[in-house]
Amino acid sequence: MRKCRRCTKPATLHITEIRDGEVQALHLCESCAQDYLSNVDVGETVDEEDVAFGTQADEDVDEVFEGADDLKCENCGITFKQFRSQGRLGCPNDYIVFRERLLPLLESIHGETQHVGKCPQHTPDASRKQYELIRLRNDLRSAVESESYEDAARLRDEIQALENQLGIESGEE
Amino acid sequence: MDLETLTVTSGEWLRGTGPDSDIVVSSRIRLARNLAQFPFPPQADDGTRMEIEQVLRRRVESLSCTGRLGYISVDSLDQLDRQFLVERQLISREHAETHGPRGVGIGSEENVSLMINEEDHLRIQVLRSGYSLDECWNDINRIDDALEEHVTYAFSEEFGYLTSCPTNCGTGIRASVMLHLPALVLTKEIQKVFQALQKISLAVRGLYGEGSQAMGDFYQISNQVTLGQSEDQIISKLKEVVPNIIAYERRVRKALVKENRQRLHDQVSRAFGILQSAQTITSEETMHLLSSVRMGINLGLVEGIEIPTVNELFIHTQPAHLQKLRHEMLESAERNVARAAYLRQRLARQEPHEN
Ligand SMILES: [Zn+2]
Ligand SMILES: [Zn+2]
Numbered sequence: 001m002r003k004c005r006r007c008t009k010p011a012t013l014h015i016t017e018i019r020d021g022e023v024q025a026l027h028l029c030e031s032c033a034q035d036y037l038s039n040v041d042v043g044e045t046v047d048e049e050d051v052a053f054g055t056q057a058d059e060d061v062d063e064v065f066e067g068a069d070d071l072k073c074e075n076c077g078i079t080f081k082q083f084r085s086q087g088r089l090g091c092p093n094d095y096i097v098f099r100e101r102l103l104p105l106l107e108s109i110h111g112e113t114q115h116v117g118k119c120p121q122h123t124p125d126a127s128r129k130q131y132e133l134i135r136l137r138n139d140l141r142s143a144v145e146s147e148s149y150e151d152a153a154r155l156r157d158e159i160q161a162l163e164n165q166l167g168i169e170s171g172e173e
Numbered sequence: 174m175d176l177e178t179l180t181v182t183s184g185e186w187l188r189g190t191g192p193d194s195d196i197v198v199s200s201r202i203r204l205a206r207n208l209a210q211f212p213f214p215p216q217a218d219d220g221t222r223m224e225i226e227q228v229l230r231r232r233v234e235s236l237s238c239t240g241r242l243g244y245i246s247v248d249s250l251d252q253l254d255r256q257f258l259v260e261r262q263l264i265s266r267e268h269a270e271t272h273g274p275r276g277v278g279i280g281s282e283e284n285v286s287l288m289i290n291e292e293d294h295l296r297i298q299v300l301r302s303g304y305s306l307d308e309c310w311n312d313i314n315r316i317d318d319a320l321e322e323h324v325t326y327a328f329s330e331e332f333g334y335l336t337s338c339p340t341n342c343g344t345g346i347r348a349s350v351m352l353h354l355p356a357l358v359l360t361k362e363i364q365k366v367f368q369a370l371q372k373i374s375l376a377v378r379g380l381y382g383e384g385s386q387a388m389g390d391f392y393q394i395s396n397q398v399t400l401g402q403s404e405d406q407i408i409s410k411l412k413e414v415v416p417n418i419i420a421y422e423r424r425v426r427k428a429l430v431k432e433n434r435q436r437l438h439d440q441v442s443r444a445f446g447i448l449q450s451a452q453t454i455t456s457e458e459t460m461h462l463l464s465s466v467r468m469g470i471n472l473g474l475v476e477g478i479e480i481p482t483v484n485e486l487f488i489h490t491q492p493a494h495l496q497k498l499r500h501e502m503l504e505s506a507e508r509n510v511a512r513a514a515y516l517r518q519r520l521a522r523q524e525p526h527e528n
Binding site for chain 2: 030033075076077078086087088089090091092095096102105106109110111112113114115116117118119120121122
């Protein structure tokens with residue numbers, strides 16, 4: 001998800017400029033893109049760093065995540081704040097650790113949060129357990145939502161046990 | 174793999190054939206994949222990146238479904254050679270510019286490239302001439318399956334293939350077509366195309382030169398969403414839209430020829446003339462003129478030059494290519510002279526013999 005280079009809207013047009021061999025990417029929303037196309041500024045420099053996640057124009061999202069920035073993946077050491085500033089996750093485990101915070105982000109990028117495409121044919125045991133963990137957490141959420149507290153308590157124990165097995169520090173709470 | 178031999182050849186995808194190749198230059202699909210047991214490349218130190226490269230290089234080199242792949246260690250290339258591979262569309266600009274152990278496996282036809290340690294551990298790319306998304310998908314799916322027999326991809330049932338940037342997770346697929354749309358640009362109808370594409374969340378990337386909007390005759394249209402839709406659905410969405418754009422461009426071209434044949438004929442003939450005779454020329458102007466000539470060929474207004482030549486000139490007149498062809502480093506002004514000389518040589522006019 002990139003923000004428009006010139007305003008705060010999501011960028012939908014990605015222009016690659018070539019200036020005698022120097023290639024630069026420019027990310028613009030629709031209205032800024034039209035403006036750009038009708039009068040191309042000569043010599044405007046684009047600083048790619050400015051458009052990374054969270055460095056500018058992300059105030060709305062910042063509010064949502066306030067106070068959660070020091071959440072950290074024990075596997076690769078990246079914090080959620082770091083992710084927000086560099087726009088890149090550190091390792092596959094981050095999808096588990098930062099799950100709750102990634103969901104709204106994924107929703108805004110893709111409009112969906114559940115994979116429906118191709119799956120690897122060979123899935124290792126450890127990943128299977130991780131999917132199970134993901135599923136259990138989903139179940140837990142709906143159990144809490146539907147106020148089935150007995151189920152919720154059981155699911156919480158199962159999650160705890162599986163987390164211990166996988167050596168994952170609980171990312172929640 | 175030898176970069177020098179690449180210099181004088183050109184990729185299969187430039188041959189200018191294939192379905193709808195008057196308007197669709199090329200089709201491309203890439204897949205982002207990561208190994209489960211390593212941090213993503215941006216977060217990996219050089220030692221780890223080297224391990225990742227070793228694991229994947231072995232897999233890439235033993236692939237049998239692609240024909241023999243040549244492997245190039247990008248880290249050990251100089252700036253010019255990296256730029257050359259970018260111009261050739263075999264590696265991304267990011268791959269050229271990042272640091273640390275990384276490489277690329279390249280098919281002999283240049284239809285396949287596998288980047289190791291780009292933003293993700295593995296970026297598989299399949300490129301074809303003309304409008305051939307299904308063929309791209311078949312090829313890349315087979316490569317993906319073959320690799321997956323020996324490595325464990327980072328994957329979750331919820332988020333699919335896990336990628337360094339959340340914009341790619343799920344299928345990890347980016348399917349795109351490169352369209353040549355000079356008539357829509359000329360008539361400013363292209364704005365309507367942008368608006369329509371945006372509504373269905375397809376991304377448009379233009380290829381622009383400095384200081385002139387008329388340079389933007391090439392547009393790459395690709396999917397933005399990678400999660401929550403299957404590969405088939407994603408490709409189908411492109412396939413619903415692209416034929417409409419092709420038809421739109423053809424319609425406008427036809428109208429242009431009908432209403433203004435003489436002016437159009439003049440424009441493309443002049444473009445060809447300048448390319449054949451200029452003594453110094455920038456890459457922007459070259460691109461602009463080649464675009465005119467390309468349309469002229471398709472409309473039967475230019476003779477003595479074929480689409481594959483034009484496609485090849487687009488690539489071979491770029492800075493790194495020019496310098497590789499000349500075996501020397503050239504300043505910008507020198508490149509403009511060298512570019513003009515190269516164009517004159519490739520487009521040599523059949524001068525009437527003097528008596
Ligand atoms: Zn904007
Ligand atoms: Zn991590």
